[in-house]
Amino acid sequence: MDYISTGDSIEMDCNINAILPTVYVEILRRQSAKTISDEELHRIVFDFLKQQKSHQPLVKCDTESSISELVEEVTISQPILLHDAEFEDVKFFTYTVNNYNAEIETIETADGDNDDIPASQHWILPNREFQGQWEYLHYEDDLKENLLRFSKTIMLFALKNVDINAISCNKLVLLHGPPGTGKTSLCKSLAQKISIHMNDRFRYTHLFEINSHSLFSKWFSESGKLVLKMFTTIKDVAEDPLSLVVILIDEVESIAYARDSVSSHEPSDSIRVVNSLLTQLDQLRRQTNVLVLTTSNLSSSIDIAFVDRADLKQYVGYPTPVAIYHIFKTGIDELIKVKIVTNPNENDDEWNSEGAIHLLDISKKCEGLSGRSLRKLPLLAHAWFVHKNSVDLHTFLNALDDAVDKHLADTLAIEKKT
Incomplete structure (x- = not known):
């Protein structure tokens, strides 16, 4: 327009x-x-x-x-x-994709015990490990596409040197919601997509997944220094203008814990870590080739100053029945491809209406389950109710239906005991 x-x-x-x-x-x-x-x-x-x-x-x-x-x-x-x-x-x-696995980035401690801390995992993207992952994640409301567009807009503003005093842009994204909804996988596959879509501008894309729990030292006041060392390593990589650096901080509440919730009886090291993290993020906002992706299962526990810095705060909830349908269908299509499940309508692009309706009915019963649980159910269906190497689609859908009922009953029994 x-x-x-x-x-x-x-x-x-x-x-x-x-x-x-x-x-x-x-x-x-x-x-x-x-x-x-x-x-x-x-x-x-x-x-x-x-x-x-x-x-x-x-x-x-x-x-x-x-x-x-x-x-x-x-x-x-x-x-x-x-x-x-x-x-x-x-x-x-x-x-093309990089076939090498992640490298473990370590940082030295000052305690003299020669035990370096595994502070992050480091991938060069696009990477074989994340190939196709984006397509297997199913959400409603164009969530994935909106995230990709937003991330590309953030990088466009940075590369065009838009004055951050005129338009605030910290290049920081926060995905929050209940556990098991695929937030971490979404961040990694988003980084993979960005590396593909921006390969005309950047020769290399680095993904650093920070191990938040490792950045707490057993020695008083050391944790804040470890955060500084970790980000110093990352900033050294970002010095190359041909490199795009994506930082993933999973369960960010563990190092961005709300400071006003810290008891006076707790060590002040917790506050030092948050202060150090915010300082590093403020320094990175002027780097045109850095994007920070974060996830949280407990957004109410995150320090308000961190939340305020996030350009996008996206809730990722449990999948709807339509999304569940696509999660199941993707898994079953994979079983059809490897001939564990046989589809009588294999010459058609879509399943017959009876099979699709049955799968949608199963999906409706699963509302409230996490994506992590849903992706295990085809495996459980085969293990519990099939007991043979190959089965037709109709029989497998019945087995999946029974597996869902069993899973829901088992989950309810556990909840009653607790």
């Missing part, structure tokens, strides 16, 4: 195409396909996708695929819209 100045008034040039959702196509290029240009690869993939009948967001390019020698997989943000889109309407991102 363009704004055209006409004297003292402002008119809007409303181009309907400008407000349609952008179709993003992410192409995981094979390491052996280095000779072909990005532009040529984009054309080949676009033509390939146009020929596909399926509208799946993730396309695995196996040996039977015509582009398998060039591409491992393709991810589409709006697969339904791609059918009518022109090549010029699509935003392509081409990337």
